[in-house]
Amino acid sequence: MAVNLPLSIWTVTDGRVGIENQALGLAEAIQRLTPAEITTKRLRFQHLFDRWPNALRFWPRAMLADASDRIEAPFPDIAIANGRASLPFSTRLKHWSGGRTYVVQLQDPRTDLSAFDLVIPPLHDGVIGPNVFSILGSPNRITSERLEQEAAPFRTQLAELARPRIAVLIGGRSKAYDMSAATAERLADQVAQAVETSGGSLLLTFSRRTPGAARAALMARLDGVPGLIWDGEGPNPYFAFLEAADHILVTADSVNMAAEAAATGKPVQILALDGDGGKFDALHAALQSRGATRPFSGTLESWTYAPLTETDRAAREVLARMRA
Incomplete structure (x- = not known):
């Protein structure tokens, strides 16, 4: 996949801090490896559609609230999506972008994995597939x-x-x-x-x-x-x-x-x-x-270990697969 630098990266979530920070953590880890510009997309559905199952959100862009960020061209080089609300968009981004966008879905999407270029779930979720790269824990912004x-x-x-x-x-x-x-x-x-x-x-x-x-x-x-x-x-x-x-x-x-x-x-x-x-x-x-x-059973203990760097490992995998 040929791309120009700097890469454009979207994070696509419903804006909840824990969900968004995972996507931002991976985006920022990619940015530490190669020039990139990050845009945060926060999705908010109109109240009428807020509790609808994703299977019924046939026209998700038309269902967004006025305060929501738009999912429209120009599309990014990489989209990093996370959370249930992102799925009506991340499953369609490859089509909407004409194949331009490399689509990464975090966590277990519990849907057909072929809609994504790469799925990055926690190892303990047990998700398996050729486009799955599991990590210990979840991506984060810790440096x-x-x-x-x-x-x-x-x-x-x-x-x-x-x-x-x-x-x-x-x-x-x-x-x-x-x-x-x-x-x-x-x-x-x-x-x-x-x-x-x-x-x-x-x-x-x-x-x-x-x-x-x-x-x-x-x-x-x-x-x-x-x-x-x-x-x-x-x-x-x-x-x-x-x-x-x-x-x-x-x-x-x-x-x-x-x-x-x-x-x-x-x-x-x-x-x-x-x-x-x-x-x-x-x-x-x-x-x-x-x-x-x-x-922890009531007593503090001290020891040393190599810090967990799963976010950086995932970032390297995204770039390697995208460029392969």
Whole structure:
């Protein structure tokens, strides 16, 4: 596939942070390898069509809300799509662009894979095919340069906190896991004891998926523990917490947060939740086998390992296949 530089890259998602960051992470990794210009496309359907199944979205471009980004010519060299809302567009982009656009779909699209040039799902999803390149975890935007840049506005505030600094990344209830108030109280007791025993500081952030009762239980128990708890107001210190942390604790439900934490090269321990992990058990087993994570049972552990660089590996694969 002959292309001119710089490459034009679209990320095509519904704009949710976790979904969009995966696509941006891969786009930025490609940009680190070759000159490229990235355009972010956020898709929003009209309210009438918002909950329609994709099988009935025959004319997806006509169904977009006025505030949505347009999917129209000139089409890019590469489109990186992610999430259910992207599928009515990513499955048609090859046709709309007359074959110009190399279409990459992240995660398991659960549809005919032949619509895409390349599918990049998590290894634990078990997707197989000639145009499938599975990675451990999910693509992310973690680089040492980005962490330093994002941490800059918080550096003075964080510098005052005692070490070791313990970042705690709280996810939420999912199909595989539950996060009840009782579960949150158990986690809070473990975290508080670890911070107090170490003489260090807490850096805690919640996900938008964290249930209100679980959030309240955590905040009540951890109130007064040295450190910072982000309450959702003001700039998000998520990247700053990763940069400042000496230890990282992550709830078991989040593929994104586990992969992002493992990309730092810092000790990552997994906070157990109630429920049957299902395919997530394979993810955590793989991360442990790689030496990136260990279970957390109340005691902080220190070790070293090579940071997870699956996003860069995927970027190299995109360019190699596109140019083959």
